[in-house]
Amino acid sequence: MKLQSIAIEEFKQFTGRLFIDDLQPGLNLFVGPNEAGKSTIAEAVRAVFLERYKASHLKELLPWGKASGQPSVEVSFDLDGVACRLSKQFVTRQRCELKIGQAVFGEDEAEDKLAALLGFSRAARGPLKAENAGVPGLLWVQQGGTHDVRDSTGHAAQYLRDALSQLSGSRESAGEDALIAAVQRELRQLLTARTQKSTGPLAEAEAALAALIAERDDLNRQREQFDENIARLAAQQQAFEETERKRPWELHEEKAVLAQQRANAAAELERSVGQLAQALKVSEAELALPLQHEQAAVELETAVTRDRQQLDTARANVAAVETGYAQAATRVAQLEQAFTDANRALELANAAVSAADLRNQIGLHRAELERLETAIAAASEANEALVAAARAAAALEIDEAKLKRLASLDASLTVLRARTEAAMTRIEYRLSGAITVGDASISGTGVLRVDEEKRIGLGELGELRVIPGVSDLFARLSELAALEAQHAQLLQALGVASLAEAESRHEQWKALVAQQKSHAKVLEAYAPQGIDALRAALASATARSQAANERLTSLPDVSAALPLDEARRSAEIAASALESARKILNEATEKRSTGIATAESLALQLQRKEAQLSDPAFCRNRAQWQAKIVEQRVQVEALTKQREARARELEAVRLDDPAAEAKRYRASAELARQDQHERQVSIARLRSQLETVGASGLGERLAALDAKVEQAIRRKEELSLRAGALSLLDEVLVAERDAAVAQLRAPLTERLGHYLKRIFPQSTIALGDDLSPATLDRFGRADTLEALSFGTREQLGILTRLAYADLLKASGRPTLLMLDDAAVHTDAARRDAIKRALIDAATRHQILVFTCHPELWDDLGVRQRAIDDMKAAA
Template sequence: MTMQLERIVATNFRKFRDPMVVEGLGSGLNVVIEPNETGKSTLLEALRAGLFVRHGTKNQLAQSFMPFGENVAPEVEIEFQIDGERWHVAKKFLKSPALEVRGPKGRTSGDAAEEQLQALLGFERSTSRDADLDSYGALGLLWVGQGDALSVRAPSEIVRNSVRSTLEAEVGSIMGGATHDAVRAAVDKQFADYWTPGGSIGGRQKSARDAAQTAREAADQATSDLAALDRSFAELAEKQARMKVLKRELADERDVQARADLVKSLETARAAALMLGQRKAERSAAQADADALSEFAERHKTAVTAKTEATDALADANAKRAKVEAEVEDAKEKEESARQALSSAREVRAAAKSALADARVLTSTATRHSAIADAKRRHEKLIELEAELVESRRIEAASIESQTMKSLESLERDVVTASAELSAGSTIIELIGEAPHITVDGDAFGDGPRTIVQDTRIGLGGGAELIIKPPRGTASAQAQLDDLNARLASELSQLGISNVSEARTRVDAARDAKANIATLDARIEAITQAVPAVDLGAGADTLRKFVASITESDTAAPATIPDIAELEKRLEDAEDGLATTDGIHQAALEALRKAEEKNRPLVTAETSARSTLASAEQQIATIEADPRFANMETGLFAAREKAAAADVAWQQAQENAGSLDPETIERQIEKIDKRAESARTQATELQLEVARLEATIETEGGKGLAEAAAGAEEEANAAQRLFERVTEEAATVKLLRGTLEHARLETSQTYVGPIARRAKRHIERLLPGCDLSFTEDLQLHSITRAGTEEGCSNLSRGTQEQLAVLTRLAFADMLLEKGRPVSLILDDPLAYSDDARLDLMSDILTEAAERMQVILLTCRERAFRHLSGTHIAIG
């Protein structure tokens, strides 16, 4: 069943504020070629809105129909035919929305008209806020908006249902049909009783599992409660036995007596420790007095020994210094003389060095003056060469292009040829002598020969005329010659020359100028080399800037230039003399250093001996002035005897205190106290535990825990058996559902056969030798070429777009067989196709237009203007 759109009118619809009218659409191929921004895509949107969008909706899509910045009601009118029956749809949105459908049986309006359109065109009511192409049915698939055909997509469920009966008739299967749907629905209902949609445990199976788990937990809890009661009886007996043991320990009097004995021993030990400390202090004081007197005597002895040794060292150092001081004085005199000579040599070297530097400055100035003079000469030469270069470039620029020259020479040859042909075929007359009464076409004959190219009257006088008729064709030859001369003159005039020879001369001059330009460039480069001596870089611009920066002082040359070689020789001699005197001075310094090194330890030894002697004499005087020095030996003996007696008394006190240790006795008393405290604490805790256990046994013992545990175990076993039975039923239903799904998938592959055959009929022309693979929802998934499978998403954008169009044609053919209204609209199609593919797709679309109406909306006139069919303009 073909659908033919005939007329579309959109008013106040997006950019169409004034009525936009498209009419005259034919039944075959229709081509709408308009520039960008004309409203081709808006036309398709208006067509979809007029047929598929409910008139009463005010969603986001309907709001977008209103022109920007205006508050008006969008309106769409559509006229079309289906199987020869004419239909007219008029729809108004947003403000006073309305719909009227006129068909073979009269008019319908409002919601009834919406339902009539749905039944006529096979689409569903959409609840989306935006355009829902899947709900538009077959025409949603076949009316392709701009960019929508860039990827291959699956047909909607409406389209798949439309072709299902055709597919079932071809494959001979009920899978996917009504019978399959009924069976599958019953299985799915049972599946939902046991499983979640994702295949996890749910429904009755989950309830049975939860009940079994709850019963098991209750049985385990009852068993645990019974076991806890048994443990309470055992624990009570154990606690009561420990209470008896603790009571016996607390009633034992032996620890009390032992503690009293230890307290008495502690008092005795503390008294002995106090005496020991006193004797220790007395011993330490006596020993300190003896040590102090002993150290006093030792210091006096040490000071006397140090005085004797320092006196001997001082005398030895004085004797050795007397020998070395004469050698040091001689070395000092020699170093002073060498230092004066070195200073003189440095002055001579400095004078020579200064003279050489001044001479080099003068030499550099002279070199710079010479380089500046040379630069000025090269600059003058540069100006001459650049002037010549400008002239050569002017001559080169005036050259005539080779193509133009060929044209001139060709015209010249044509003129010569035409002149020769004219001379060969024309009549020449010549008058010899004077005959003023003879005229040519009323004018005086004149001197020289005349070429006759047309009928000419020669007046002979007295009314007589001689008519000369040249051969036929002479006039056309003259006209051709005049035309060639005019064209040649025009060409020469545009070039500003008078003849072709002058043009050749200009070309030759330009050729010579071009060669001369290369020579001049080389010569300019040669005279503009860099001169590092005056910081002059390479290049003509650099040379010009350098010459412009020259001042008068740069051109003043020094009067005389000293002899650099002589001054360098003088500096070299001064350097040698300086090196010699410096070596002599270094030797004198080394001799002085060695003499001073010999004297330095002697000076140090003398100084050290004097210091040691003074210190020893001072220490001896201090010690001998102390009152203890007079009776030092007697006092030292008495102090040592007192220290010995104190040591004997300390040892005796140590022996008395050694048998009784206060700390050991205190630890024993503490141990007895802790043991008694621990026993009392444990007895209190055990008393509390016994009371708690007796209360627990009294409370739990009357609950019948053993009978409850047995009953709970029986309920848990029954719940587990029920869960196992439900699990088995669930597995059976899942297996049945999986079997049906597997069978459906296998049949799906059989379903796509008719689709693949219809699509391959077209795609084979585009991609010869390829095989097609469709998904179960009838979407083209991949193609196989030369044994290699390629997913559609991996193909180029152009190939994807072409495959999308061809698969839509396959579905359109099936829908035609089903008797559904079909037409094909492509907005900006085949934008990524190369020329060969574009021609092939144009042929396929032209052939498709023989079976259905095809409308192409495009801005590419060059690509589609050659197509036969109806060409429509948007008005």
């Protein structure tokens, strides 16, 4: 079986149509990143072959974000040289069609045909189950399932056995299988297949026996409980009477009353301590107010003493500052006169410098005036020449495009005239007489060119009809006439008689344009902004020169002026000295004002405080609060001592926590009463139970049950003996059958060894009853499949599937292998061995490999087909 093409439309992530063709009969490699659609393509192939087209669970195939889509898949394939086509549409408007050669199958018939051809069974309803997948479930490996080969092989075991039997050409084991099946059917009625647990009659017998034994045990427990209850009733009755005599709850209640009395006394003591604390707080508050008043009076006395000292100091400072102020004022007056003199000398020096600058400016203005007058003259001459050249160029200007077209037409006419002349019939003549050509008479020697049919009269000799031999001569003549008309029209438009005259005029125009550009450059050099700008600049320079002369005349006599630097230094020194003196004067003034204001403020402040201290009302109030302070201090001390004494008494009382003790004793009394009540209830309940059991005939029931248990034991042993015999018979028959099947396994074992030696040389693999790998023997050690690493199981999964495919192909079964991201957990060395095995198997089977690691599979010698490129092409 070889796939030729796959068409997928509106299927999961393929919202449009994806078409894959040119599938090779051997190895096909599809690459792409995660979620590119590799697994979706593999799932589409599985769905079109294996899923029931009418299955309702296939809504998951709808295109992403398109709930109204119609998922469909169509594959073309070759089956034993016969062209086949299969198409299915799912979810909405379901359909199925299978075409094999000229035969067409539809709907359920097509799906039954597919199951028979490929080796799988249809699910009765719902999604495809693993047990229905058969051969495709074995050879079409889904992502992450490469290592899981045992279950897949088990589901395809019957198809593999059929292939082995077909290869061996023997059916000898059929009778043994029927006998084994019959024995196992009988055995399965007693024991389960996998766990060997009891079932059917044996399970019923065991259950009945267990129920009887449980019932008997229950009656025994009831009898034991009856005896225990009698003893418990006697003990409970004795304890009840003893407790009723002692009555412990009354003692606990008396203790609770005493503890509560102590707790009440402690509460009263706590209230007394609180009241004393409150009285102490009030006394302390009453003491705080006269203390504050007395503290303020003491602080006022201290402030008066401090202010007297500060006032004396301030008055001394004022006297010192007055002297400094007078000296600073005298110094400022002297420096102001010196500053005035220095500024006058500086003004005279600046005037001398200005006079020198004005003389230099006047000289520069004269030079600029001469330059501008020269430039105006040269620019005017260049401007006149430019205007003359522009007029001459305008008179000779010719359209350059028309000139180029005229030159092109002239060249074309020359060529066409030559070709036309060459195409004409040329007749050279030397005549002793005269002949007629058309209506004209010619004689002598010359050349006659015939461009159309001509009649030549020969007099008495008759006439000649000359017909030109070139068939397109007329067309050439027409083309020549059209070109000559265009040529004449262009000459007229240009105002010239010939191309030579036009070219001569064009050359003269170009020379005049060059002269115009040269004169323009000269004009731009002398007057880049125009002659008017030069004239404006001349007028401006003249005005500036006159202004400079006027300013020079207005300056004072500077013959006695100092050098500018010396005058500036003298002025700066005078200004600096004056500024320093003024700063000193300002500081002295500020200090003088501040000192006077401070002294006056201190004098007023001292006068006010002294008046307050000597006020009679203040003195009377002070004597009152001083007496209050002494009185309140005595009261605070007394209250403090009383509170501390009561607090010590309260702490001593709280050591035993009488309230907690009262609560504890009350709880103990309540518990004692509850225990006695529960004991009384328990005695009544036990008496009732004993009376009920005593009247039920417990002994007679136990005797009857013992008889039933004996009978159930005999029935269970009988069925167990039958199950053992059937098990032994099954083992013997299976061993015989397996010996025969071992011969049938030889082809599969040979193919497994063919592939196994590529990765595990010097090793063998043992197969289970379902023909799946069971153990791997290496270096004298047998490891079960579960004991191997994940990567090793993955590699065995690939190799065994290649061997199964060889076995199925040899028996005439169609094969196709699909590996979705296989060998992910394989190192580089084993991956190379896997690749060699795939290349070998690809000579016999078509293999589709999907991978997200193209760099690891780029040495297979086959083209890598990128999923993204296929989607872009679609």
